[in-house]
Amino acid sequence: MSDEGTPDPYAEPLVFGQRMQILRERRGMTRTVLAGLLGMSPSWVKQIESGRLRTPKLPMILRIAEVLRVRSLSDLTGDQSMAAADVTLFTGPGHPRLPAVAAAVNAYPVGYRDREAPPREHVAARLARAWAARHQARNHREVLGQLLPGLIQDAQLSVRQAESAADRRAAQAVLSEVYSLTQFFVAYQPAASLLWRIAERSMVAAQESEDAHAIGVAAWLAAQAHRDSGPAHFDAADDVTMATLEYLAPRLQDATDDVLAIVGALEFEAGYTAARRGDAGSAWGWWDKARAKARRLPADYYHPVTSFSQAIMGAHAVTVAVELHAGGESVRQAAAADATAIPSRPRRSRHRIEEARGYQLDGQPEAALATLDKAFEAAPETIRYNGYARRIVLEETEAKSPERRRRASELAVKIGLLAA
Incomplete structure (x- = not known):
């Protein structure tokens, strides 16, 4: 039994339908919602869960696993041979450099004055080069895994040794973005608690910085983390997105390109979440707002964190159509992008x-x-x-x-x- 007093879906001898029902309910998902995402009827879902229909074939099992975001097929089927084969779905393999990155995040160097922090401008320049390296590398996690431990330590040190309130705020903005870069490395690895720790630290550092761009970036990633946790967390994703858009709205008149871009990226995130809900009107409405922001940017502009730009809007349109399960529209948008x-x-x-x-x-x-x-x-x-x-x-x-x-x-x- 689990701590909640309900059957554990990872225990024997539960059958497929029982496991599916428990995992669905833990996601806060109704039968009607699951059926719609699978292209089936609520009656079909009920019959599978009750055992009146046989276990589906592999293609449907994979679709169910995708929708329910299970860790591996064995969690859904109970077939431990699948676990032995490590057939993971939404959590990829742990990268060899993950332990070193985690150690840098978790370190608490009390004796930080034993070493002088590098100049904040130096850390910011290294951060910019790290973002560029990530975008240019085919094996970007390997590149980030090499760069991040030292970058995290020096950014933390820069904050601790800041000599004035203004210097500390500026250092916090850099540290927040270092944590944002770290989230890209950790995402989809078997380190959920670490990912949330990084996201929270990024938000705290951004708020301490009082920097509009840093706050926007941290919120953009936090909203994604909430949304990727499943339908029960869609409202939390929207809360973060809407609160940040409200905060940034008065700053748009004289905004830099980077701030304008993070507003556009957040507007698309609102549309992405709406598409996950199946709300086509809101999804495309937010996409239109994001496209309007993109058109205000220079044609060759490309945001270093979110990739927001005029060039990305075609890709975003494909994502909206796919999340709405509109196959024909997805292909049309792909042809246009x-x-x-x-x-x-x-x-x-x-x-x-x-x-x-x-x-x-x-x-x-x-x-x-x-x-x-x-x-x-x-x-x-x-x-x-x-x-x-x-x-x-x-x-x-x-x-x-x-x-x-x-x-x-x-x-x-x-x-x-x-x-x-």
């Missing part, structure tokens, strides 16, 4: 994954696999840690077409889902 205009390798890879989701929704699995190959070429470490991509690849390894099975299996080996 220019992936080559996205300079960031990880963000371009993420866009390719969204395109692949659209192709699969539209019944074009061959195009989905071809697009995932492009995602791998852009940034292998993005697709390796992306649950949607992993689900599509696993599903296609069971395809009836031998050619699709072959292509999917080859990609599964490349991203570490299957042994060579």
